[in-house]
Amino acid sequence: xxxxxQLIQTSTERAPRTPSSGFRLRIVGxxxxxxxxxxxxxxxxxxxxxxxxxxxxxxMTRASALSLxxxxxxxxxxxxxxxxxxAYGALPFVYGTVVSSLLxxxxxxxxxxxxxxxxxxxxxxxxxxxxxxxxxxxxxIPSVVYGLWGIFLLAPWLRDSVQPALxxxxxxxxxxxxxxxxxxxxxxxxxxxxxxLPTIASVARDVMRAIPNTFREAALALGxxxxxTVRTAVLPSARSGIASAIVLGLGRALGExxxxxxxxGNRGEISSSLFAPSxxxxxxxxxxxxxxxxxxxxxxxxxxxxxxFAVTIVLNILARLLVSRMGRMPGAGRA
Amino acid sequence: xxxxxKRRRALDVLARGACIGAVLLALVPLVSVIGYVTAKGIGGxxxxxxxxxxxxxxxxxxxxxxxxxxxxxxxxxxxxxxxPIGVLSGVYLSExxxxxxxxxxxxxxxxxxxxxxxxxxxxVYTLVVLSMRRFSALAGGIALGILxxxxxxxxxxxLLKLVPDALREAGLxxxxxxxxxxxxVVLRTGAPGIATGIMLAVARAAGETAPLLFTxxxxxxxxxxxxxxxxxxxxxxxxxxxxxxxxxxxxxxxAALLLMGTVLVLNIAARMLTYQKDSGR
Numbered sequence: 001x002x003x004x005x006q007l008i009q010t011s012t013e014r015a016p017r018t019p020s021s022g023f024r025l026r027i028v029g030x031x032x033x034x035x036x037x038x039x040x041x042x043x044x045x046x047x048x049x050x051x052x053x054x055x056x057x058x059x060m061t062r063a064s065a066l067s068l069x070x071x072x073x074x075x076x077x078x079x080x081x082x083x084x085x086x087a088y089g090a091l092p093f094v095y096g097t098v099v100s101s102l103l104x105x106x107x108x109x110x111x112x113x114x115x116x117x118x119x120x121x122x123x124x125x126x127x128x129x130x131x132x133x134x135x136x137x138x139x140x141i142p143s144v145v146y147g148l149w150g151i152f153l154l155a156p157w158l159r160d161s162v163q164p165a166l167x168x169x170x171x172x173x174x175x176x177x178x179x180x181x182x183x184x185x186x187x188x189x190x191x192x193x194x195x196x197l198p199t200i201a202s203v204a205r206d207v208m209r210a211i212p213n214t215f216r217e218a219a220l221a222l223g224x225x226x227x228x229t230v231r232t233a234v235l236p237s238a239r240s241g242i243a244s245a246i247v248l249g250l251g252r253a254l255g256e257x258x259x260x261x262x263x264x265g266n267r268g269e270i271s272s273s274l275f276a277p278s279x280x281x282x283x284x285x286x287x288x289x290x291x292x293x294x295x296x297x298x299x300x301x302x303x304x305x306x307x308x309f310a311v312t313i314v315l316n317i318l319a320r321l322l323v324s325r326m327g328r329m330p331g332a333g334r335a
Numbered sequence: 336x337x338x339x340x341k342r343r344r345a346l347d348v349l350a351r352g353a354c355i356g357a358v359l360l361a362l363v364p365l366v367s368v369i370g371y372v373t374a375k376g377i378g379g380x381x382x383x384x385x386x387x388x389x390x391x392x393x394x395x396x397x398x399x400x401x402x403x404x405x406x407x408x409x410x411x412x413x414x415x416x417x418x419p420i421g422v423l424s425g426v427y428l429s430e431x432x433x434x435x436x437x438x439x440x441x442x443x444x445x446x447x448x449x450x451x452x453x454x455x456x457x458x459v460y461t462l463v464v465l466s467m468r469r470f471s472a473l474a475g476g477i478a479l480g481i482l483x484x485x486x487x488x489x490x491x492x493x494l495l496k497l498v499p500d501a502l503r504e505a506g507l508x509x510x511x512x513x514x515x516x517x518x519x520v521v522l523r524t525g526a527p528g529i530a531t532g533i534m535l536a537v538a539r540a541a542g543e544t545a546p547l548l549f550t551x552x553x554x555x556x557x558x559x560x561x562x563x564x565x566x567x568x569x570x571x572x573x574x575x576x577x578x579x580x581x582x583x584x585x586x587x588x589x590a591a592l593l594l595m596g597t598v599l600v601l602n603i604a605a606r607m608l609t610y611q612k613d614s615g616r
Binding site for chain 2: 032048053060144145258316
């Protein structure tokens with residue numbers, strides 16, 4: 001921001017309090033009614049985001065008050081979900097959400113970091129943009145389209161080729177026991193991995209691009225190969241930024257609804273096998289919210305939403321803290 | 336010495352190869368989804384799909400004209416909520432963005448971008464649907480508008496910040512009040528960027544399904560008024576995809592092709608708009 005503008009800035013900020021504070025304001029010559037109105041109008045609209053977020057927190061807490069009061073903490077740790085008897089324990093869905101998201105991270109993180117390294121460090125200049133764009137397009141495809149693709153291509157493929165192979169090779173692990181159905185935890189985790197990959201990759205790439213070139217040049221001057229430069233100069237400095245990319249990816253995975261709902265099998269059971277059908281918090285809301293009869297039922301479902309809301313907010317704040325730690329790195333640009 | 340060097344070279348080649356492998360692996364689902372949806376959807380496209388109502392359960396034929404119109408209306412509603420709030424917030428953040436309050440706004444917008452869309456659905460349900468006592472197009476539009484808000488706010492801010500200060504100063508030096516400089520110079524210069532943000536937000540909103548499940552719900556009829564449930568393309572795809580009927584699957588693929596095509600075209604167009612502006616980095 002230019003000095004002139006800063007001056008204007010401070011003068012408008014002070015204007016209402018010291019309307020006749022004189023000379024300087026008049027030289028800058030802009031404390032006019034139009035400016036003040038304009039600022040107030042834009043500020044009013046800008047408060048929209050703050051108010052919406054606050055309203056969300058209040059409204060969702062109120063919607064789940066009944067269930068919060070009735071079940072307390074046990075809500076998240078018991079596993080009988082029985083709308084007929086009005087008993088609600090969300091453990092299977094919490095489990096489904098956590099496991100499917102971790103599975104997604106396990107698959108997506110190494111690939112995404114590889115993509116980010118390639119796009120930020122290795123790729124020749126002319127293909128960086130188009131390739132980066134293609135990876136970002138993965139994030140643009142609507143969730144429901146992924147779901148449709150998952151039902152008719154991914155799940156059958158898992159059932160017919162991947163799961164039998166896994167069962168044959170690694171079947172002694174409880175993870176890969178059971179009937180290959182296609183629909184289930186594995187399909188959910190895989191589709192989530194595809195959907196969060198572009199988020200992680202593009203944030204990690206931006207973070208690496210923000211590392212000053214002097215770091216790279218120092219390593220290269222010492223005779224490091226390209227990969228050694230990445231490993232010794234880029235990755236350590238980008239560490240907290242990459243962590244923030246992963247946290248953002250996790251946030252997306254936890255709340256992702258449609259594609260997961262369509263392939264995960266929708267059965268609220270805890271099973272050690274990745275082949276077994278499962279359900280996530282988001283998928284239960286999607287499946288049952290419109291049909292929920294009874295206040296307690298609706299309230300219990302809302303509490304799942306509240307939980308997702310709270311967790312993703314915490315994750316987002318965490319991601320921002322991680323990035324700001326990077327910003328304080330000596331000599332680094334802003335991520 | 337020489338062997339150590341060889342080993343390091345080999346490791347370098349290996350690591351580069353692994354990164355290229357990761358890129359190729361990441362592109363597999365993209366190619367697969369686009370290719371498969373196109374292949375399955377293109378045969379199902381017909382004139383009827385765009386103009387007719389869904390056939391009764393079990394019968395073949397019919398179309399999803401109402402869902403198409405419904406999605407257009409929902410996105411229109413969402414725009415009328417999201418664009419004014421988003422653009423003006425962005426203007427505020429870029430032009431007066433140093434106060435504590437601005438930091439809070441920026442923070443809220445960032446956090447909102449990460450809130451799961453299904454949570455936004457619940458929020459709008461408790462706020463609008465419960466008080467109107469029915470599902471409505473209005474509720475759906477509001478939900479999508481909230482979803483668009485953070486994208487528009489932040490892209491507007493970022494792109495207005497790219498407008499050179501020299502332009503602002505030139506305007507101010509002519510004695511034009513700041514608010515007119517912002518409206519006539521800054522916003523005009525930043526317009527392509529703002530358009531980009533809006534297009535990306537529209538692309539995202541058009542494909543969203545989860546928040547519509549219990550706000551705009553679904554309908555088998557042509558939309559008549561905003562306070563009634565309304566059909567939409569994503570919900571139609573979902574309903575048809577999980578149904579057991581062959582003909583509905585065919586229509587789901589066609590609808591998916593239509594939706595995906597629109598979203599991709601919007602994304603590519605948005606990219607082209609900014610492409611000339613900041614070429615290369």
